[in-house]
Amino acid sequence: MNGERWHRVKVLLEEAIALDAAERSSFLDRASCGDSELRSEVASLLSSHEQAGTGFLKTAVLDLKQSMPANNRAGRRIGVYQIVEEIGHGGMGEVYRACRADGQYTKEVAVKLVRGGFDSAFVQERFRNERQILASLDHPNIGRLLDGGTTDDGVPYLVMELIEGTRIDSYCDEQKLSISQRLQLFRYVCSAVQYAHQRLVIHRDIKPSNILVTKEGAPKLLDFGIAKILDPALGAGSETTMARPMTPEYASPEQIRGEPITTASDVYSLGVVLYQLLTGRSPYPGETRSSHDLARAVCETDPGRPSTAVVKPQTVRSSEEIEHIAPEKFSSPREASPAKLQRRLAGDLDNIVLMALRKEPQRRYTSVEHFGEDIRRHLEALPVTATKGSWRYRAGKFVTRNNVSVTATAVVMLALVAGIAATVREARVARRQAEIASAERVRAEKRFNDVRKLANSLIFEIHDSIQDLPGATPSRKLLLDRAVEYLDKLSQDSSGDWDLQRELAWGYQRLSTVQGDTSQSNLGQISAAEVSFRKSIGLFEAVAKANPRNLTDQLNLAMAYRRRAFTDIYERSGRQEIAQALAITEPLMQTDAAKVEVRSERGLELQILASIQDATGDRLIAVDTFRQYLDVSQGILRTNPEFKDARRSVAHAAIQLGYQMGRFGNRDEAMQFLNQGIAQFEVMIKQGGNPDVIRDLAASEVRRGQIQLMRGDPNAALADFRRARETTARLAKLDPENRMLQSDMCGLDFDEGRTLTIRGKVAQGLPLSQRSLQCYIDLHLEADTGPGMGALESWIAEGHSRMHNLPEGLKHYRNAATALKADVDKYDDARCDLAMVQTKIGGTLLKMGKLQEASAEYAKALDMAKLDFSIEHRDIPSLYAAADADAGMGAIAVAEASTTQDLTLHAKLEAEARADYQKSLNTWKQITNPAPVSGNGYVPGDPKEITRQLEALGPSTS
C-alpha cells in the first residue's frame, strides 16, 4: 500500500467507524465503488478497530506534561492551603502566597511547589526526616518551614513562613546603605547561619535571593535546609537524579567539585554575598557566563581583591553587544566615588572577604561565628584575624592539586557527589555526642543511613552515565578515586557497625566491578579492582564472622567468593575460591535448606564449580557436579516455582549436564538431559517466553546437534542445526543489531559446515566453514566468542585436506595452531585442541612425504597432550591427540622402514613402529566408548585401523 492508497482507505475507515455497526457493510458496498480490494482492506481494518477495543495503546508510557510547569494555580487549593497569587518562580518551581483554607491559621504562608520531576515520595520522606530539625530553627532571622506535602496531582510542596521583603542586594542599593551599614546588616545574616550550624543544619544554597530584608529592616534567611530536602544525593530512594539544587555563582569549590559540604561551604557562599554587597560585582567576573566557565573559575581562579575590583569597569555581554559599565555605577550607592570606595575596602575588608572565599575549606574562617566576629572587630576598629594568604597559598596549591582536566560534564556531575562524606561525618559526630537527646540521635542516625545508602550508588551511577562520553576517562578516574577515598574514609571508623560494614562491602564490590570491567573502555585499574575486591571480601568476612547466625551475611560472603571464582574460572585460584563459597553453603544446606536463597546460591556455586572442573580437565567430575546443580535447580522449581528464573535454571542445568556428559561420558544418557532441557525451554516459550528464552532454545538445539555428531549421527545433527538456524535467523531479523545473534549465525555455519564435511559432502561443507570464519572476522568479535579461531581454521584445513589440497590444508592447520597457542596457558581446551591440531599437521606432512617435519610435529603434539592438567586428569581430548600422535609416529617409522635397504635399520624401525602403534592402542583403551568425533569436535583416528597396521607389520622378528 502506498500513502495515497492509505489516504483513501483511511477516509472510508473514519466514516465507517462513525457509523453504527449495522450500517457499515452497506456503506462500504456503496463507498468502495466496486473496488473490492479497497473494500476488504477497510473491512479488515474495521475488524482490527473492533478487536483493539479501547484498551490498545490506552495507557501511555508516561505523562510528560505532568512535570511541565503548570498553569497558574491561583484560586486553587494545595493541601489545606488556598492559593492567593503567584509570588515567584524559579528552577525548582513556583512560589505562591496562600492562606489556610480551614481557618485554623490565619497568617499567610508561602507555598513552594517543587517541580522538575522530583519524586514526591522521596521529597516527603526527606521532609519527614528534616521537618523536626527545621521546625526547631527558631531564630528571628530565619524564615520558618511550616509544613509540606504532595498536591493532588503528585507535586511535592513545602509551606514556609511568608516573608515579604526585598532581596538583600537590592535592598542595600535602594536604601543606599553605606559600607558600614551593609556590614551591620550582614552580621545579622551571619548570626542566623551560625545559629543553624550549631544545630547541625547547613543551608547549602545561600544567595541574595534567599535573603530578604523586611520593611522593618530585618534580614530573613529563606529555604534553610530546603536544599538538603531536595538534594537527591542525600535521599534514600533509588530514583536518584543527576542534579541537585545548587547555584553555581554562589557555590563553593568543594560543592562544585563534589566534595564534602560542611559549614565552611556556607562560609564561602556568605563570602560571595558579602563580596557583592561591598563591590556590586561577582568575585569571578567574566564576559560569558556558561556554567562550565563559571565552575572552572570558582575552582581555579583566585577572586580579585574587592578594593581592586571596584575601580574597574565591568564588561557585560548582553546578547550581541558588549557593554562596559563604569565603576561609578557600582560605587554610587555605597560611597561618593570609586576611589573612595576603594580606600574603604582596602586592607581589612579585602582580607576578610578573601579569607571567606579561600578555595580550601580548612583555610577559610573556621566558623561563621569567626567570620561575623571579624566583621565586628573591623567595625569597631579592632585588629582583624584575617590576613592575606601566604604566597604559597595564592600561588595556588589548589591548581596543582587539581590539574586534572575535567570536562564540563564531569564538573557538573562531580558536583552531585558533594556533601556525602560531610553529612556522614556530621551525623556520626552527632551520634557520638552523648549529650544529644536520644530523639535527635535517632534522627541523625536516620539521616546518616539515608546518606550512605545513596552515597555508594551515586558515584557509580554517575560513572556509568558518563563512561561513554568522549574524553570522560580522566573524570571517571577522578570519580573512582573519589569513591575509593569515600569508602576508605567510611571504613576507617566502621568497626562494630555491621550495617555500615555491610554496605561498605557492597560498595567495594561494585567499585571493583567498575574498576575491573575490561569490556568497557579500559581504565587500567585492574590492580585497583583487585584491591577493592579484597577489601570487600575482608568486610564480608568480618561481618559474617561476627554475625554467624545472620543467614544473609553468610550468603553474602559465599556470593563474594563465588563471584571471585567466576572471574578466576581459568585461574588456579578459582578452585580455592569456589571451595570457600561451598564451605559456607555446605552446612547451610543442612540447616537452612528450606530457604530458597540458600539453595539458589548453592546451585550457582555448583554451576561455577563444574565450569572450573571442566576448564581444568576434570571432565567427568564436572559431569557429576552439573548433575548436582540440576538436582538443586529441580528442587527449587518444585518448592518455589515462582522464584526468579526457577524453570530457566532447570533448563540450563539440564543442557549443561547433557552437553558435558555427551562430550566426555555416556552420549546416549546425555541425550535424555538435552531433550529434557529443550522441553523446558519449549514450555517457557509456550508460556510466552521472551527472545532470550527463544535464543536459549536455539543454542540448546545446537548443543544437542553437536552431541548427535559425536554419537555418529550427522543427519540428526544437521536437523538440529537447521532448526536452530531457522529460529536464530528469525530472531536476528527482528533484532538486526544484536551481535550475539549474529555470532550465533556464524556458529551455525561452522557447525553445519563441519557436519557436511564429516558426511563427505566437502564441496558443500568447506564453503560454509570458510564463510563462518569470515563471519566472525567481520563481526570483530572477541577471540573467545564462538568456537574460536583454532576450530574455525581447523575445519577449513580439514576440508582442503579431504579435497586432497594438502598445502592449503597445511596452511590452515598452521593458522589454527598459531591461534590456539595464544590460549594454551589459559585453559585445557586450548591445550588439547593444539595437541590435536599439531597431530593433524603431522598427518598432513606425513601424507606429503615430509617425514622429518611430521615427526617433529607429532613430538610437539605428544608434549602438549601430556602437559599440566591434561596428564594429571587424563583429560579425554588430550588422550585422543596422544593416541593419534603415537599412531602417526608409527606410520612414520613404517614409511622410513620402507625406504631403507639396511636390514638391521629396517628391523629397528619396524620395532619402533610396533611400539608406537602399541602405545597408541594403549591410549585408546583409556578412552571409554571412543567417539567418531571427539569431545572437542575433532575427527580422531580409528583404533581398528591401527590394529590393522600393527598386524600388517607382522610379529616381531627379534
Add this chain to the structure above:
Amino acid sequence: MPLVYDELRRLARHYLRQERNDHTLQSTALVHEAYLRLAGQNPPQWQNRAHFFGIAAHVMRQILVEYARGRSTAKRGGGAFRLTLDEAVALPQHLDVDVVELDKALTGLAELDAQQSKIVELRFFAGLTIEDTSEVLGISPATVKRDWVTARAWLFRAMTGEATA
C-alpha cells in the same frame, strides 16, 4: 541536541540495566526527569515547547525500544557452552504492549502517513492528550482524533499480524 540525546540514552541504558524488575517504572520516571532537567539547562536545545515534546516523545520511544531489545553481546568463554550465569539481565515486564513490535509498526505507518505515526508517538510515548497533540503538531484536535483512531486500527492489525497491508 545530540549531546542531550546521547546523554539521555545513556542514562536510560544505565538505569534499565539494573537487575531488579521493580526499577522499570522508576527508570522511566527518571529518564523523563533527566530529560526535563536537561531541557531546563542553558542554552536551550529546542526552539519551543512543541519541538521539545516532539523530541521527548521520540527519545522515549527510542529508549524503550532499546530497553526491550537491550541485551548485550555476552561473552562466552573458551568455546565451552556457558548459558547465562547469574549475571543475566531481566527483561521488562510491565508494558502491556510489545514496544519493539509497536516501533516496527510505527515505522511502517510513517511510510504511509508520517503525521499519524507522530501522533501515536506523542500520545503513547509522551502521554499527550488530543488537545496537546493538536497544539504540538499545529493541526486541529478533530484531525488528531480521527488520525489516532485509524492509526490504532492499522497498528493493531500490523502488530497482531492477521493481514498484511
